[in-house]
Amino acid sequence: MKKYKVGIIGATGTVGQHYVALLEDHPWFDITVVAASPRSAGKKYGDCVAGRWAKEKPLSDATAQLIVRDAFADVAAVADEVDFVFSAVEMDKDECAALEETYARHECPVISNASAHRWTPDVPMVIPELNSEHIEVIKDQRKRLGTSRGFIAVKSNCSIQSYVPAFHPLKEEFGISRALVCTYQAISGAGKTFETWPEMVDNVIPYIGGEEEKSEREPLRVWGKIENGVIVPAEKPAITTQCIRVAASDGHMAAVFVSFDKKPTIEEIKTRWAAFAGEPQRLNLPSAPKQFLHYFEEENRPQTKLDRNLENGMAVSIGRLREDTQYDYKFVCLSHNTLRGAAGGAVLLAELLCAKDYI
Ligand SMILES: NC(=O)c1ccc[n+]([C@@H]2O[C@H](COP(=O)([O-])OP(=O)(O)OC[C@H]3O[C@@H](n4cnc5c(N)ncnc54)[C@H](OP(=O)(O)O)[C@@H]3O)[C@@H](O)[C@H]2O)c1
Numbered sequence: 001m002k003k004y005k006v007g008i009i010g011a012t013g014t015v016g017q018h019y020v021a022l023l024e025d026h027p028w029f030d031i032t033v034v035a036a037s038p039r040s041a042g043k044k045y046g047d048c049v050a051g052r053w054a055k056e057k058p059l060s061d062a063t064a065q066l067i068v069r070d071a072f073a074d075v076a077a078v079a080d081e082v083d084f085v086f087s088a089v090e091m092d093k094d095e096c097a098a099l100e101e102t103y104a105r106h107e108c109p110v111i112s113n114a115s116a117h118r119w120t121p122d123v124p125m126v127i128p129e130l131n132s133e134h135i136e137v138i139k140d141q142r143k144r145l146g147t148s149r150g151f152i153a154v155k156s157n158c159s160i161q162s163y164v165p166a167f168h169p170l171k172e173e174f175g176i177s178r179a180l181v182c183t184y185q186a187i188s189g190a191g192k193t194f195e196t197w198p199e200m201v202d203n204v205i206p207y208i209g210g211e212e213e214k215s216e217r218e219p220l221r222v223w224g225k226i227e228n229g230v231i232v233p234a235e236k237p238a239i240t241t242q243c244i245r246v247a248a249s250d251g252h253m254a255a256v257f258v259s260f261d262k263k264p265t266i267e268e269i270k271t272r273w274a275a276f277a278g279e280p281q282r283l284n285l286p287s288a289p290k291q292f293l294h295y296f297e298e299e300n301r302p303q304t305k306l307d308r309n310l311e312n313g314m315a316v317s318i319g320r321l322r323e324d325t326q327y328d329y330k331f332v333c334l335s336h337n338t339l340r341g342a343a344g345g346a347v348l349l350a351e352l353l354c355a356k357d358y359i
Contacts, residue, residue, distance in 0.1 A: 004354060007033035007082040009071045009103070010089035012040050012048045014191045015113050018343035019086050020045075020063055021055040026347070027286050028354060033078050033085075034066050041070035054193065072099060079106035084359050086346055087112040090191065104150035109359050111350045112154045113342050118218065121230035125154050127161065127345070128285075128352045129278025129292050130168050131222050138358055140229030151358070153349060156222060157214040158341025159183050159243055162333040163254045164219045165293060165316045167237075169276040170269060171223070175261030176237040180327065182255045183215065183241065186248040186304070189337045193249065204246050211243035251308035252337045257327040266321055269329070270295055273318060285351040287344060289315040302334040313339025314348070 006023060010016045011034035023031050035041075040048045046064025053059055069078055071089060078085065087100055087110050097116035104110050117123040122141040124134035138151045145151070156164075163181050170176065185208060187193065187200050194201055216239050223234040246253075264272075273293040280288035289311035295318050296302055302310075302317030310317055313336035321331040335341055353359045 001028070003030040004028055004083040004359065005030055005032040005081065007035060007078050007085035009035045009085050009087045009099075011045065012036040012068065013088055013090060014054055014188060015088035015338060015342045017049060017054045018338050019088060019347070020059065021057055022287075022343055022347050024060050024063060028351065029347075031063055031066070033069060033082050034063070035069040035071040035074065035078060038070055038073070040068045041073070043068055075102050075106055079103055079108035082108065084109035084111065084350065086343075086350070087114055088343070089114060100152050101145070104145055104147060104152050107147055107150040109150060109353070110152045111346050111353070112152060113346055114154070115157065115214070117152050117154050118156065119221070120152070123152050123154055124231065125156050125218070125221050126349050126352070127156060127164065127222055128280045128288075128348050129276075130165060132279035132352055134224075134226065134231060135353060135356060135358060137226050137229065137231055143229075153353060155342070155345050155349060156218045157211070158189055158337040159185060159211055159215045159252055160218050160222075161337070161341045161345065162252060162316050162335040163256050164222060166256065166273070166318055166331070166333045167219075167258070169272040169293070170260070170264065173272070174264045177259045177261050178327070179237055179239045179259070180257040181215065181239060181241045183211075183243045184246045184248070184253040184255070185211070185243060186250045186252060186337055187245065188250045189252065189341075190245070200245070200247050202247060204244060206242075206244050208243045208245055212241045215239070215241040215243055248304045250336060250338055251304035251334055252341060253302075253304055253332060253334045255330070255332050257324055257330045259328045263328050266329075269321060280348055280352060283352070283355050285348060285355060287312070287314060287348040287351055291315060293318060295319065295321070302332065304334060307334055308336040312344070314344050316340070
C-alpha cells in the first residue's frame with residue numbers, strides 16, 4: 001500500500017513528539033515534514049528535541065535528520081509536499097485559527113489538537129467512536145473555504161475523553177438528566193514534566209484555566225447534529241465540572257456522578273459498556289483499541305499509573321460503579337491525555353478520514 005505523506009506542525013512540542021513517536025511505525029502514514037516556530041526552523045529535528053525528548057522509545061535517525069520548517073513562512077511548500085498535516089501548535093488562538101485555515105485553503109487537510117477551531121460551526125470535532133458522522137459537514141466547510149481537498153477537523157479537549165465515552169452508550173436508551181464530574185489531570189496536559197514544573201511535585205492545584213468551561217460545553221458539541229451545513233450542539237445533559245491538576249505525569253482521571261431519565265440497573269450499564277464499539281472498531285482502523293471501554297471489577301482500579309497505557313493508551317478504563325445518595329450512580333474513569341486525549345486520538349481521526357475518502 002502506498003503510504004500517505006504526513007506533516008506535523010508543532011512537531012517539537014509535547015504533543016508533536018507524541019505524533020512523531022506514533023507515526024514512525026505507522027502502517028499508513030509516513031512523516032515527511034516537521035514544522036515549528038522560527039526558533040526551531042532550519043535546525044535538524046533531532047537537535048531541536050535533544051534534552052527534551054519526552055518518549056521512552058528513541059527517535060529514529062530518519063526523523064532526527066529532518067530539517068524543521070517554519071510553520072508560517074513555509075505553508076505553500078509544506079502543503080504541496082504532504083497529503084495532510086497534524087497541527088499541535090501552542091500559540092495565540094486567532095493566530096492558530098488563521099494558520100490552520102491557511103493550510104486548508106492551500107488544499108492541505110488539517111487534523112488539529114488545538115482549541116482554535118473547536119467551535120467553528122462547520123468544523124467537525126470528533127471522538128471517532130462517538131460522532132464519526134460529523135465528518136460529513138466537511139463538504140459544507142469545503143464550500144465555504146472554496147477548496148476541493150482542504151479542510152480542518154479537530155479533536156476535543158483531553159479532559160472530556162474519559163467520561164463522555166462512558167456516558168455515550170447510555171445516553172440514547174436511558175437519557176442522562178444531569179452529571180457532576182471532577183477531573184484529576186496530569187501535568188503533561190499543560191505540556192509539562194516534573195523537571196520543567198517542579199512546583200507540581202507533591203502538589204495539587206485546584207485550577208486549570210478554561211478547562212471547566214471546555215469540559216462542560218464540548219460534550220454538547222460532540223453530541224450535536226448536522227443541520228444546514230453546521231454542527232448544532234445538543235441542549236443537554238447539563239454537566240457541571242471541577243478540574244484539578246494533580247502530581248501525575250500522564251493520565252486524566254475523572255470522578256463522575258450521574259442521574260438518568262430512566263434509571264438503568266448496574267448490570268445494564270456494564271453490559272452497554274462491554275458491548276460498545278464504534279466506527280473505528282467496525283473499520284478495524286490501525287489505532288483503534290479492540291475494546292474501547294474496559295470495566296474493572298477491582299475496587300482500587302483504574303489507577304492512573306497502572307492503567308493509562310491500556311490498549312496503547314487508546315482505551316478508556318472505568319471502575320467503582322455504584323449507587324449514590326444524591327445522584328443515581330457514581331463511578332471513576334481514566335484516559336491517557338496525550339495519547340487518546342491528544343496525538344493518538346488525532347491519528348485515529350486521520351485514519352477514519354482516510355478510510356472514508358476525505359483524505
Ligand atoms: N499536552 C496535552 O496533553 C494536550 C492535550 C490536548 C490538546 N493539546 C493542545 O495541543 C497543542 C500543543 O500542546 P503542547 O502541550 O504540545 O504544547 P508545547 O509543548 O508548548 O509545543 C508547542 C509547539 O508549537 C510550536 N509553536 C509555538 N509558537 C509557534 C509559532 N509562532 N509558530 C509555529 N509554531 C509555534 C512550538 O515550536 P517551538 O518548539 O519551535 O517553539 C512547539 O512545536 C496545544 O494547542 C494544546 O492546547 C495538548
